[in-house]
Structures are given as structure tokens and as C-alpha cells.
Amino acid sequence: MDYLAATAEKKYLMYISQNYSYAILRPLQQEILAHGGEVKWFLEGDEVNPDFLHQEEQRLMSLNDVKEWQPDIVYLPGNIVPNFIPGKKVKVFHGFNSGKRVNNGLDNHFKIRDCFDLYCTQGPSTTTTFTELAQKHGYFQVKETGWPTLDPYFSEVENNPYEDKQDPRKTLLICSTFSRRISLAPKLYEQIKAFSEQGKWRILMQFHPKMPSELVAQYKALQNENLTFVETDNVLPLLKAADVMLCDTSSILLMFILQRKPVVTFCNQNPDEHLVDITDADKIEQAIDYALTEPDELMAKIEHFCQQLHPYQDGLSSQRVLAASNELLLSNPALKPKPRNFIRNLKMRKKLNYWRW
Known part of the structure; x- marks a missing residue:
């Protein structure tokens, strides 16, 4: 059966809580609309800015509106969706597994929260574990599709606002996660300040949206002709504009490395051979210089890592996610009922102030 063609006249809800x-x-919305489906958005909480919606994008303003609309499929980058939302729930992930969230030996990337009917995984390094979990629990399916977010990544970006073709210097992108324990931002300020003053590289900086405001202000104050601080809801053009990245354990480094470009990390929690990991702040500059030479041994290790993380470079991951979602909807597989999770859903009702049954 052509599951893409089955998109026509079906309803797809984008359920989001972060910008x-x-x-x-x-990219998934674009694919749905191209195949005749209908898309609407629901924005949960106050951490997602409705001003980022495009003029032509349709928003459902309340949970009553969602229930009345009756979506067939609900897509979530986040971790939790209340069970009173109609439709099959499809997890598409908000990033790659960086290994930074480990509690009591359990990697939170693989935590099953009893919310989803389908997990659309990004590559072999996550598919294997989720498939084992699907066999164990029995109430969800797993399909390896690639990540829709990256579909535009494998096409040319026209008029990239973060490129400067008149500047011959290499471009260094500095990114950091928000957790003070593992963030490079509080630890490397003096080194980054020196980089911004010496002008050896053109520097772009971007932080996780939950970064403490005082750190953001501190780094914004460094801006000059050598360093630009970027705030954006779309990091893909930013990633494509850089030659090398300096990062910590943020999952954004995994998106960057898929370009087959080197990453220097500072005190990465899971350092491996595809990274140039440094624990001495005074050796950061030397490590960046080394990475920019793109040594053959390092680049071979990067290629091997990318094949496990996200082997798809065809820009068709959205098509695969959509086809897998429609197959789930139409084939109605014999899955066990999801756990009721009464307490969690009661908390969600309280959080969303929604008591209609």
C-alpha cells in the first residue's frame, strides 16, 4: 500500500512546548501538506512563543479545540503527552542521544513514559535499544526513519545569514548546554573572551534556550567584529555556516558532526574517538587548530560514528516518518493497551487546567 498517498484528508497535530x-x-508539516493532509499546531505552556508561528500555520488555541478537531496523528518532539489528546501519538525526538541525562544508570533518552504508539528513531545506535524495549513492553512500535529536522540539512541553504563570504577566516561555532555541571559557558569565559579579542577565527555563539540569563548577558557583552551571539529557533543554517564546533555534552554537537565536520569538546561526559575532547582549558586553542586540519584518522572515525547515529543523507526522513505513521493508523496492529498512568495524567490535567472528560 502507498502509505504516503493515504495522507490525503487526514489530520495531523503538532504538539509542542519549546521554540x-x-x-x-x-519539514514534516511540508510533507503532510504536499500529500493532501491537514496540519494544526497546539502550543503547551509558556516556554513556546506563538510569534514564531508562520502566518499560514494554523493554531488550535485550547484543548477543547484539539478534542473537537480530532487529529488522526499527534507528533511530539517532547517526552510527555496527556492520554486525553485524541489520535495516535508519534515520538520524533527533540535531539540526539548525547548521553548527558543518566539517572541511576538509566539513559533518559530510552526512558519509556507510556505515552507513545510509535517511536521514529534516527539511526541504528538508537533503533536497537528501542526495538528491544518495544518487544519488552508490547504497546508501541519502532520504525527507523531518520530525523525530519535534518531534511533541509542535506540541501543547500540559500542566502545563509550566518555566512560571510567576504571573511577568509575559518568559522568557529561555540554551543553549550544549560546545566551548570556540564556546561562550558561558566568555565571557559576567559578563553572565549581572549578568542574574541585576538580575531584568529570568526566566532558564532549559540546557547540552549534554558541557559541562565546572566550567562547569556555576559557572553552577549563580548560581541564585536570577531564574535556574534545568535538567538534563533532554527539552528540548521547556523550549523552549516561553521567549519568547526566547540561544545560540551550538548546534543547539538551530534547534529553538527553529521556534516562530517570536527567537534572539539570540553569535558564531554561520554568522550569517544570521533570527538577531540579536552579537559584542560588552556589547550582549547590548540585542539581547535588540530581539528581544523581534518586529519584522516579523525575524519574516518567521524564517518563511522555518523553511519550509526543517522545514516540518512537523502533528505527524505519526513516521508519515512509520515509513511510509518499512516501505516500505524491504517494497519491497526495488535498492540497491548498502554498503561493508564492515572497519576501522571492527573498531573497533566492540573498543569493544563483541563478537567473535561
């Missing part, structure tokens, strides 16, 4: 989810789901 970065717009860029994650828009």
Missing part, C-alpha cells in the same frame, strides 16, 4: 520544536516539525 526549537518549530524547526523540528516543519
